[in-house]
Amino acid sequence: MNTFRFAFGCLLLGSAGAMAQTGSSFTNFIRQVQLPSGVQWDASVAASGSQQSSLAIDPGGARFELWTVQSLSGATPLLLDSKYVGTYVPIAQVAIRSADPYVTIPRTRVDKPFYVDYSVSGLLSDPSAPAAAKSVNFLRHIQSYGAGGTGIGIDKTQATLFNTSSISSNVTATLTFPVTALVATPQTKVRGEERFSFFSLDDYQSPASQLAAQFIQIWPVADGSISGVTMNQKIRFAMPQVSLTMNDVYPSSTTYAQIYQGPAVLGTVGTVVPGSSLVVNETIPQSRVLTLTNWDRIFDADGQWTMELVTSTPFGVERLAYVTFNLDRTIQVNGNVTTID
Structure with a gap:
């Protein structure tokens, strides 16, 4: 033997x-x-x-x-x-x-x-x-x-x-x-x-x-999209409902949406949007659609903002999609004051 x-x-x-x-x-x-x-x-x-x-x-x-x-x-x-x-x-x-x-x-x-x-x-x-x-x-x-x-x-x-x-x-x-x-x-x-x-x-x-x-x-290489808000859209008051579509995200990856003030700049580290993270630890790629609602609280100022859909894999951090929009939540009241003598 x-x-x-x-x-x-x-x-x-x-x-x-x-x-x-x-x-x-x-x-x-x-x-x-x-x-x-x-x-x-x-x-x-x-x-x-x-x-x-x-x-x-x-x-x-x-x-x-x-x-x-x-x-x-x-x-x-x-x-x-x-x-x-x-x-x-x-x-x-x-x-x-x-x-x-x-x-x-x-x-x-x-x-x-x-x-x-x-x-x-x-x-x-x-x-x-x-x-x-x-x-x-x-x-x-x-x-x-x-x-x-x-x-x-x-x-x-x-x-x-x-x-x-x-x-x-x-x-x-x-x-x-x-x-x-x-x-x-x-x-x-x-x-x-x-x-x-x-x-x-x-x-x-x-x-x-x-x-x-x-x-x-x-x-495959992942791809994704952001829907519910369009490029250069002016948003007043509440943020709209946004959908994140993620296709073929790598079997070992973390994919999420982040925001930061200003125009889109690759490599910027922003604030992760609550409820947007997808952590994958699988043997095959995954696809998901996530919906974001009631996420107004993470914006601390009006002005131009960028949202990015980002994926982090063993090969690095990459942007799948982005959209830049303008936030204006200021309430203006126009009027006059009169008095009677």
């Missing part, structure tokens, strides 16, 4: 990108797939630790997969990572990172860069060694979720192979991608994922097998 080790809190079988869940609402398990027979065996595992593999490793090797599933009715199991173990199989690692520190699944926004760290070791230089011991294939797949898609239950076998390369020397390197290869109309509304994987070569003992893989989710 072979012993495999897993440490979900930090790394799993060498991958830094996939993190198992530690909460009681999640179940984690390792699936061992024997090659070339395809016999499977599942073993429930804790958030970290080590144990013997469920089955002996056959000459063709075995693939170990880490899965996690939330303990909810209808929840879809999520494959976090996999590793192939064989007689003379090279070792490969791949991890993806972005400016978003979310640990469960790497993710970023369509207009932001991401980085792929990878390494290959154990490749042989002996000309007489089997081909599978001297080279591995590095693949990049892309897969759109479609308009409004979330990726839940997606068939990953339908991903498009964007490019592939052969690596025949031991290496540690980083690839930088300024933007995703996914496309949409408009491009700011891309939803999908990119997957980077290493595969061994087909061999007489076993078929080509995945050595390591990691994917990153790509989410």
